[in-house]
Amino acid sequence: MSHHHQDDKDKQLNGFSLGSGKGCPVMTSWGVKVSNDDVSLKPGPRGPGLLEDFHLLDKITHFDHERIPERVVHARGAAAHGFFQVYKSQEHLTKAGFLCDPNIKTPVFLRFSTVLGSRGSADTVRDVRGFAVKFYTQEGNFDLVGNNMPVFFIQEAMKFPDLIHAGKPEPYNEVPQAQTAHDNFWDFISLTPESMHMIMWAMSDKALPRSYRMMQGFGVHSFALVNKEGKRRFVKFHWRPILGTHSMTWEEYQKVSGLDPDFHRKDLWESIESGNFPEWELGLQIVEEEDENKFDFDILDATKIIPEELVPVQYIGKMTLNRNPTDFFAETEQVAFCTRHLVPGIDFTNDPLLQGRNFSYQDTQITRLGGPNWTEIPINRPLCPVFNNQRDGFMRQTISKDRVNYFPNRFGTPAPTPAADGGFESFRAKIEGMKERLKGPKFADHYSQATLFFNSMTPVEQDHIVAAAIFELSHVEDEGVQKKIVEHFSNIHPVLCKRVAEGLGLEAPAAKAIDVSQKSAALSLFGPYATKGTGPESVGTRKVGIVLADGFDSDDLKAAQAAFKAAGIVPAIIAQRAGHIKGSKGDSVKADFALFSARSVLFDGTLFIGGSGSAQTLGSKGETGVFINETFRHCKPLGATGESVDLLRTLGTLPGVKLAQAADVVSDQGVVTSSGKTADAIKAFIEAMGEHRFWTRDTTKVPA
Numbered sequence: 001m002s003h004h005h006q007d008d009k010d011k012q013l014n015g016f017s018l019g020s021g022k023g024c025p026v027m028t029s030w031g032v033k034v035s036n037d038d039v040s041l042k043p044g045p046r047g048p049g050l051l052e053d054f055h056l057l058d059k060i061t062h063f064d065h066e067r068i069p070e071r072v073v074h075a076r077g078a079a080a081h082g083f084f085q086v087y088k089s090q091e092h093l094t095k096a097g098f099l100c101d102p103n104i105k106t107p108v109f110l111r112f113s114t115v116l117g118s119r120g121s122a123d124t125v126r127d128v129r130g131f132a133v134k135f136y137t138q139e140g141n142f143d144l145v146g147n148n149m150p151v152f153f154i155q156e157a158m159k160f161p162d163l164i165h166a167g168k169p170e171p172y173n174e175v176p177q178a179q180t181a182h183d184n185f186w187d188f189i190s191l192t193p194e195s196m197h198m199i200m201w202a203m204s205d206k207a208l209p210r211s212y213r214m215m216q217g218f219g220v221h222s223f224a225l226v227n228k229e230g231k232r233r234f235v236k237f238h239w240r241p242i243l244g245t246h247s248m249t250w251e252e253y254q255k256v257s258g259l260d261p262d263f264h265r266k267d268l269w270e271s272i273e274s275g276n277f278p279e280w281e282l283g284l285q286i287v288e289e290e291d292e293n294k295f296d297f298d299i300l301d302a303t304k305i306i307p308e309e310l311v312p313v314q315y316i317g318k319m320t321l322n323r324n325p326t327d328f329f330a331e332t333e334q335v336a337f338c339t340r341h342l343v344p345g346i347d348f349t350n351d352p353l354l355q356g357r358n359f360s361y362q363d364t365q366i367t368r369l370g371g372p373n374w375t376e377i378p379i380n381r382p383l384c385p386v387f388n389n390q391r392d393g394f395m396r397q398t399i400s401k402d403r404v405n406y407f408p409n410r411f412g413t414p415a416p417t418p419a420a421d422g423g424f425e426s427f428r429a430k431i432e433g434m435k436e437r438l439k440g441p442k443f444a445d446h447y448s449q450a451t452l453f454f455n456s457m458t459p460v461e462q463d464h465i466v467a468a469a470i471f472e473l474s475h476v477e478d479e480g481v482q483k484k485i486v487e488h489f490s491n492i493h494p495v496l497c498k499r500v501a502e503g504l505g506l507e508a509p510a511a512k513a514i515d516v517s518q519k520s521a522a523l524s525l526f527g528p529y530a531t532k533g534t535g536p537e538s539v540g541t542r543k544v545g546i547v548l549a550d551g552f553d554s555d556d557l558k559a560a561q562a563a564f565k566a567a568g569i570v571p572a573i574i575a576q577r578a579g580h581i582k583g584s585k586g587d588s589v590k591a592d593f594a595l596f597s598a599r600s601v602l603f604d605g606t607l608f609i610g611g612s613g614s615a616q617t618l619g620s621k622g623e624t625g626v627f628i629n630e631t632f633r634h635c636k637p638l639g640a641t642g643e644s645v646d647l648l649r650t651l652g653t654l655p656g657v658k659l660a661q662a663a664d665v666v667s668d669q670g671v672v673t674s675s676g677k678t679a680d681a682i683k684a685f686i687e688a689m690g691e692h693r694f695w696t697r698d699t700t701k702v703p704a
Contacts, residue, residue: 004322007083008383009107009136016378017326028058068333069368070119073164074130076178077113078212078265079332080272082321084108084135084282090316093233093286094225096345098137099316107136108319109379111335112212112268115147116167117178122261124253125178126207126468131217131239132337133319134380139422141382143341144237145361149206150218152302153195155443157356162188181475190484193446196492197303200453203468205247205461205525210604211267213278213541214246221354222299224347224427225286232427234292234299234349236306238283238313244538245525246692249634250468251704252601259599269324276541276568277322283313297449298442302353304449308522335379336365344424352439370394387414447491447514454493455516456523460695466496470503482506539689540568545603547595547627547644549576551613554583556641556678560607563682569689574598574627576617584611595623599630605689606631610642610678618647625651632657632671633702635695637688639672641681648673655698670694 006014025033034055041053049056071077083105084098091100098106113130114121129148134141153163166188169175176182180202189195201207209215217239225235248256256263271278285306287299297304325331340348340358348354365374371394374380386398389405404411417423454462469489473482482504489497490509493516501508546560564571575581575591582588595618600606606627608618618624624647631638632654640648645660648671660666663676667684670691674681688694 007105007107009081009109010323012381012383013378028055029062030058068370071113071368072364073115074111074113074132075119076117076121076123077111077130077332078268079109079111079325079335080268080278080321081323081325082108082110082277082319084133084317084319086282086317088316090284091227093227093235093284094345095228096137096142096225096343097139098135098142098343099345104138106138107383109134109136109331109335110319110321111332111337112215112264114178116164116180121178122257123264124208124248124256124261126180126202126250126253126472127178128202128207129209129212129215131215133217133239134335134337135343136383137343138384139343140384141341141380142343142346143337143339144219145337145339145357146217146219146237146239148209148215148217149198149201150220150236150238150305151198151201151449152220152353153189153198154192154353155194155301155303155439156352157360159192160353160356160360163192181472183476183478183481186473186476186485187478187481190481190488193488194303194443196446196450196488197453200450200465200492203465203472204453204457205249205464206245207468208247208250208253209264210246210248211243212264213268213271214241214243216240216245217280221302221351222287222349223354224349225284226345226347226427230428232289232347232429234287234289236285236287236311238285239280239319240283240313240315242279242281242318243541247525248601250464250471252634255599255601260602263602268321271541272321272324274570277320279321280319281315282317282319283315285311285313287311296442297445298440300349300351300440301443302351303446307452307520309520331379334369334377336361336369336374336377338362338365342424344419344422347427373397389414447488450492451514451516452518452520453523454496456519456521458524458526461524461526462495466499466503469496469500473500473504479506539686541570542568542604542689543570543572543602544605544607544689545574545593545598545600545627546571546607546609547574547618547624548581548589548609548611549614549617550582551611551617552581552583552589552609553611553614553642553678554585554587556610557583557589559678560609560641560682563679563686567686567689569686572598572603576621584613595621595627600627600636601630601634603636604692605637605685606639607685608640608644608647610640610644610675612643615643615647618644619650628652628654629702630704632697633699633704635670635693635697635699637670637672637685637691637694639681639685639688641674641678642676645673645675653702655701657697669697 026037027033040056041050085105086099086102088102089100098104111132114125114127116127117125131148132145134143166184167180169177170182170184219237222234222236224232226232338361366372373393373395376397389407391405419425473485476482486497486501486506487509489500490512494511498508561571572592573589574593574595576595578591578594580588580590628648628651649659657671658666658668660673660675665674665677665680665684670688672681672685672688
């Protein structure tokens, strides 16, 4: 288990922790030791159960009530503890203390999630990911409740129930689970053109993150920062992973969901336990108050980004996750976020979707967690003592010693704090206008940023968006819905429209005059803004499947293991069977996976180790060819040393790839082979791992 210095939140939680029950007697919920925890109380061994068996009743009753309502959205999640530290004071922007003192390490709890699926659904589904951070600051809790995409499907909170109803399983048969590939979702989208920008994100590789650790986060809305002088600026919050932003393919996702539905959850847990702490930098996009209306979009519109070419992101601090929860339910399941939990120096804007969320989050926690006292649950408690006149309610935990529960009172306490002394004060903004149900005029542009996104993608990313749209819409039975979506796509990009129409067997609408010259390099996973986290230095925590069998070359394996350890790569041994596998020098290694129980989709690269006996055994296994072709098909690094090179030659479908004929190392399209120079081959393989994917491969005829 990972070790770290205990922060103030850890110490607070320790006060509610029982610790280990090892060596302790089993008790009833009211603390009475019991003498038998296996058999119920009866008159005679075959007699009826007795109502006075309080231990049985206590145990069964509690079990019957263990489940609480799962979240309506973001039900499937994983989380971790950590801290945030600002690089230097941001007091020119905000009076929020945790952003002004670089000496403070603010405890945080970060919960990742999928949006649509139930709590028991798989991790690897095409979906938006929640990225919710609770900062336990010295001035109270600040909840930055965001996603891994900077925009959303709708502009107004009024449409949120409709969006989620449409995306969830269809009401008549509760199918499909955790998917948007069905009529109701696309019917709603076809009638909601403001969703088009978000649809581009959802169909892109951004919806298929490789890991929570390699995923961006965004606050989505425009918030406000206010400094001590009372100066307000608009802000967009960004989280950038230190490991870089990386994705998987849709085909990989479908296979992983069957092989390991907890793929992302386990990846996060295992990385923290091994001391490979995930990290993100916090970035700010700052818009001066006088520039609020200078753009051709409205910064209060949650379906729009502020392109980084217009307003660069300033990275001001770093968040590190360094401890896993010790009780999933008590922490990850009971943690509750609320967008209206702010601290002085951070404020709302008039974003209409944010304003609706400010009501909804508090309201849903009252239902899910049993009442208004959910902020007293240990994981939700602020670090600072809470004094107010709120009393009673279900599950009240705080014992108040005050004789009064109102204000003003004869004791003058607890009293409001002036803003100058740290009390929260909403920014004084002049508001005028007629009371009516209208949107700002710039909210009417639904297509230009969707065009910007698609046009900013590399050809490979565009291919993936097209394929995703065809996959999703091919599951829609109503051809009228398909035609409406294709019509919307004709307003985004002619290539997108034409290719999706062809994939659905529809006639593409007439081409429209669309400006496709604008691009934003920051939007592409492979653009210049995405260079962070690529190259040989970025391979740390990447996973390699080492495939071998009895008779493997012991020296080759040792060389690979040593080089991977030095590079921070995490290897896993995959063998023809479970248990210990014998090497060429009488040694042995324990297999982490049997060949039949693992697939290449669980790893970032595959390496076959030499050895005549090993190669002979693997050559007789059908799974070996699957491993080779699947790794190649998904454009991942593929390597082989010694006699195993022939496995690639005889069992692989590797169009246009050159393989080593002798001892020399050959590296071609991310396929690294050598029959003799193992050390050089491993070095070249690690370099290939740094490239992550080799999208130029011809995989059209490679079996899936």
